[in-house]
Amino acid sequence: DFLRALDEVRPSYGAATETLEQYRPGGMLDIGPQYHATLAELQQLLESVEQQEAVPLSAALLWGDSGTGKTALASTLAIDSGFPFVKVVTTDSMVGYSDAARCSQITKVFEEAYRSPLSLIVLDDIENLLAYRSVGLRYADAVLSVLIESLKKLPPPGHHLFVIGTTSNKEMMQTLGLSKYFQLELEVPPLDSTAVQMVLAASGAPRGVDFSAAAETLYGERVPIKDLLFALHVSAQGLAPGETTVSASAFQRVWARIAKAEA
Amino acid sequence: DFLRALDEVRPSYGAATETLEQYRPGGMLDIGPQYHATLAELQQLLESVEQQEAVPLSAALLWGDSGTGKTALASTLAIDSGFPFVKVVTTDSMVGYSDAARCSQITKVFEEAYRSPLSLIVLDDIENLLAYRSVGLRYADAVLSVLIESLKKLPPPGHHLFVIGTTSNKEMMQTLGLSKYFQLELEVPPLDSTAVQMVLAASGAPRGVDFSAAAETLYGERVPIKDLLFALHVSAQGLAPGETTVSASAFQRVWARIAKAEA
Amino acid sequence: DFLRALDEVRPSYGAATETLEQYRPGGMLDIGPQYHATLAELQQLLESVEQQEAVPLSAALLWGDSGTGKTALASTLAIDSGFPFVKVVTTDSMVGYSDAARCSQITKVFEEAYRSPLSLIVLDDIENLLAYRSVGLRYADAVLSVLIESLKKLPPPGHHLFVIGTTSNKEMMQTLGLSKYFQLELEVPPLDSTAVQMVLAASGAPRGVDFSAAAETLYGERVPIKDLLFALHVSAQGLAPGETTVSASAFQRVWARIAKAEA
């Protein structure tokens, strides 16, 4: 199927792609039909950009709660796009930078993209790129200007650019007037109970896990995939040397602490 | 008729005009009577500036929703004006600039214009030139000062200047005290159903489109021309190699996604 | 009469006066009794400054709607004053300047004025000198300080200074504490219907105009002289080569657009 196809075809585009790999360290698991639909829609837009002369610029937004897999998904799309220029714009490479330095780094990425006939840029975690604070409505206005102006500016004739944004604060996108630059908005939701089962089943989780019981604990909740994977690994810590199965109670104890912190 | 006339006569004024061409990449389609009326009014004002000694400075504002064709229209007017100096002031050439750099670039454009006996300046997307954010009423005040002062300052005796502004935020123009510097304010509205039909008919849309059915989908809505053209191209992406007609259902599926994003 | 007298006596004071001439490009028309009264009052104050040893400093404020002729009136007074030093402080010569540069330019004008035994300074369009925005109560505080401090500071013993301010925002003058530095406040009102008739009659309007009918259109309204003159010129644009009279309907069509924009 589509998903598997994505994982199989991984051409190597040098440093940029290697960097992108780090955002899906454990590889991508199949987590159900909504995931497939999202991928298919993004794929169509991506192909339009590539093949339709009249679509020089297009942007899609992935939104959803913290830890639902937005960055991993965007990275996967970027890696699998086969575009000659792919780059992620992320705060990881800007810690401690001034606003001005952030602006010029982002501007530089877009300018490089304009030089390639076919480019893909991931604007990851837009609320953090903007240093957005919901309280007091504080954000880096110079960075916002760069984002808006870059999302609006056409690449040179004959060149094509696809932008994928990710955010866990969709309301902010509206508030700051960024929404209108994204033609598509797609939710990356937390896992439902079926998806949780798929993850538990598929995860080569540390030395095994007592599936049925653990899934029960989570039944009815919508779970960010990040928290689920984290809890699995931490609860595996208590295992005796020879043991390979995480007991339901060990998992539940860890999960209770993590989930409480999340509420 | 007038519209066709515009398209036929396209004298070449060098680099500035070539730059302006990029804002109407697919050429201009005839989209009905209101479009004609708007063009006629702007034309009269333009001619007054050119021929009446006593009208050294005049400004018109094009306003309307995002993607209705304001920039394309202003560019068309500028290209067809035949004025020896035409220039568009746009954020496209200022991404990542400081406020001070923006101010001096805008000031420079006006100073160059004063040197020509007959000049036309497009102030495109004024809300973005000002980095205006409706929430928190934030904007670049230094840039606003430059705009106000330039819109108020007469060119030297015997010289004439025509300014066309575009904005999708007419209320902001009032709020910031910019409205009073524009003698004419003209709306560029989204397409009504008749205009949609004209666009569908005229568009050499990618490999044809199933007109009647697609138009039906849009019946009763007012549609920005940008979104319509975009949806046409993306839906054409699904076509099989030999196929040349976008099916109504393919168009509708894409349109539903785009339009939802817009709401 | 007084008005005519003003126009006849125009001594030449070099560059400064030439600059002032540009603010009344079409010459000054007689627009009725209130205009005369205003001129007479300003004249008396001007003469006090010139002849009374005990009045070293005096200031008058001209206020009224946009385009009513405040700048033209102040320029006329300055030109006709015969004072050895006359200068207009205006944003026209400060486009793109920083606040600090504005402050030092204004300070310099006053310092030059102190060197002349008899000086007149026009502070034109004070709201724009201050970059005042009514929304958010934003303005250049450093410039306000310079204005206040200059309006308060006496010229050296034996020297005399007369200041004329113009503004279309009288309320702002109060809000910012500027009012108290002006001994006289005089309104420059929009034209009433009699004055409109006088302008239509007197204006060597482009190739004539069908007075009676055009005046009718404006009957009952108070009209800024700027808009009236503008509409006259633009409507003259439609005239056939041989024609010399603007028809009432042509004028009305233009006027409707302009006036709507003004509302």
Add this chain to the structure above:
Amino acid sequence: DFLRALDEVRPSYGAATETLEQYRPGGMLDIGPQYHATLAELQQLLESVEQQEAVPLSAALLWGDSGTGKTALASTLAIDSGFPFVKVVTTDSMVGYSDAARCSQITKVFEEAYRSPLSLIVLDDIENLLAYRSVGLRYADAVLSVLIESLKKLPPPGHHLFVIGTTSNKEMMQTLGLSKYFQLELEVPPLDSTAVQMVLAASGAPRGVDFSAAAETLYGERVPIKDLLFALHVSAQGLAPGETTVSASAFQRVWARIAKAEA
């Protein structure tokens, strides 16, 4: 009496004193008992500073409406004090200065004062020194700090400092926490009708004035001395060459305009 005594004894203390003279250009007129009482109280405090070892620092505030004579009074006291160091801190010598430059100029005046065994500093028009705007509560905080800290800091042992402040905004003094540094607060009120009569009688007003009638116009009003003197001089402007008495009607016409502007 006391007042006359003040005027008679005017020792010369060089430049500073000459500068102070400019703030009472027409000399000081006797304007009644309250004026005498105010002078007497200030005199006692001044003498304490001079003669009591235990009062190294003292400050008095003169407050009252615009143009009531506060600066003239403070200057008179400074000139007549006979102190070896007297200086006025005023915006007149700081037009166009940055806040930092203002701070260092004020600091320098105090530091010079500390070097003299007996010093008097006039802080004139404190609201303008602070660039205080009642709307929006804006002011130069760095200057406020310098004022507070200077008003609080004792001169070196054996040295004595007397500070006189003037302001037309007593409420601001409280708001900004300046009041508590002034041991004495004295009002300089506008003229009552008796005082008006005294000024009219005493003023060598330009070529005489028809006292009784003019005084009538002002009967019952409280008049700032500045406005009264200004109106007298302007109304004298209308006199025919040989005439030496301002008619009541001429005075009343001018007064009506001035007073209206003041309201």
Add this chain to the structure above:
Amino acid sequence: DFLRALDEVRPSYGAATETLEQYRPGGMLDIGPQYHATLAELQQLLESVEQQEAVPLSAALLWGDSGTGKTALASTLAIDSGFPFVKVVTTDSMVGYSDAARCSQITKVFEEAYRSPLSLIVLDDIENLLAYRSVGLRYADAVLSVLIESLKKLPPPGHHLFVIGTTSNKEMMQTLGLSKYFQLELEVPPLDSTAVQMVLAASGAPRGVDFSAAAETLYGERVPIKDLLFALHVSAQGLAPGETTVSASAFQRVWARIAKAEA
């Protein structure tokens, strides 16, 4: 037991560890079961980071009233972790630093940590690192950005990082959007009466203390350990040379003053 084990095994990791020792000058006392539970939970997380390949980054937050022992606890954990890189980020080494200097110091600590395969960073007293003021919601936004971005950024492949934050303002963590980066949140509570007894018993308090009576004073209150230790030492000050036991009344007198200050 666990606690004692911690105290016994203290490997020496050079300067960083010595610095950490200063935050628990008097050594750590056993203060009951909650303290043990907290330590055990932190220990499990720490071991996950060390041993689970799939947990490259993890963070825990210690929160509680002022003086409850958060910094001492975090330091103890860091010292006992045996990690090759341990460092505390604290305002102690940044007094008088600009925001920019703070940012670059924090950034540098994280960059050093990334170079070690196994690192532990204590972010001590986060409200002070941020110069957070609850009134007016003021804080150093640049520092907040650095913290958020560092808490989100993964160490290089194969490297592991554990972060312990401490704060006495848990609500701020939520307000500023910092909470979601901590997988675990653990309260460090003030002492209950049992714990008070344990401290009194265990403390080699200055020259002994009359336990039972002193404890009575505190019965029913929840007491920060810092205040209790402080009061014990100050009350010991009154002792006569030969005396070795603090009397209940001496302790009570001091305690009343301290506790009042705290209320």
Add this chain to the structure above:
Amino acid sequence: DFLRALDEVRPSYGAATETLEQYRPGGMLDIGPQYHATLAELQQLLESVEQQEAVPLSAALLWGDSGTGKTALASTLAIDSGFPFVKVVTTDSMVGYSDAARCSQITKVFEEAYRSPLSLIVLDDIENLLAYRSVGLRYADAVLSVLIESLKKLPPPGHHLFVIGTTSNKEMMQTLGLSKYFQLELEVPPLDSTAVQMVLAASGAPRGVDFSAAAETLYGERVPIKDLLFALHVSAQGLAPGETTVSASAFQRVWARIAKAEA
């Protein structure tokens, strides 16, 4: 008694101590039991710092109305402490300084203190050190950070630091989060009628004063010692050459003016 003891033992610690002397120019008078109690409490804390190894840092706050003697009291304690390092941090030595300069001066004082085994720092008039304005809640945040961080930072092992703060705005201390760094808070109240009598009796007031009657005037009021001493000296100014007793009426007249200014 204790008080007298303080005055007798005054070891000389060089420049710093001489500077401190200037804050109690007339020497210290005994003003009753509360004063004694305050001194005793401070003394105990001071001795703890000196003698208890486990109290490396301690801080006490003196608060009370303007002019009650807080600075004089803190200076007295500092002088009499016998500590090898004593220093007062005051705006007196920072007039006209930028915030950054203030920060580095304060930081420097603390750093010097850390070098001495036993140090005492007076933070005088904290509201002015912070340039705190109650209206608009404005203050120097960088200075606040330096104060908080210095009050929290332990001196190096074996070194001891005692801090005395003074303020007339105790509420601000709470608002800005400074209170919690002071273990002791002690009020320095205005004089009650008994204390007023003691001051009148003790003061070698200028050439004597008619005690009973003057005291009556103040009976029932709580009087800052500063105002009382000031009024005594100013009223002594009216004395005839040979006279040595201030009359009750002379005192009352001055007192009425001063006290009114204070209300």
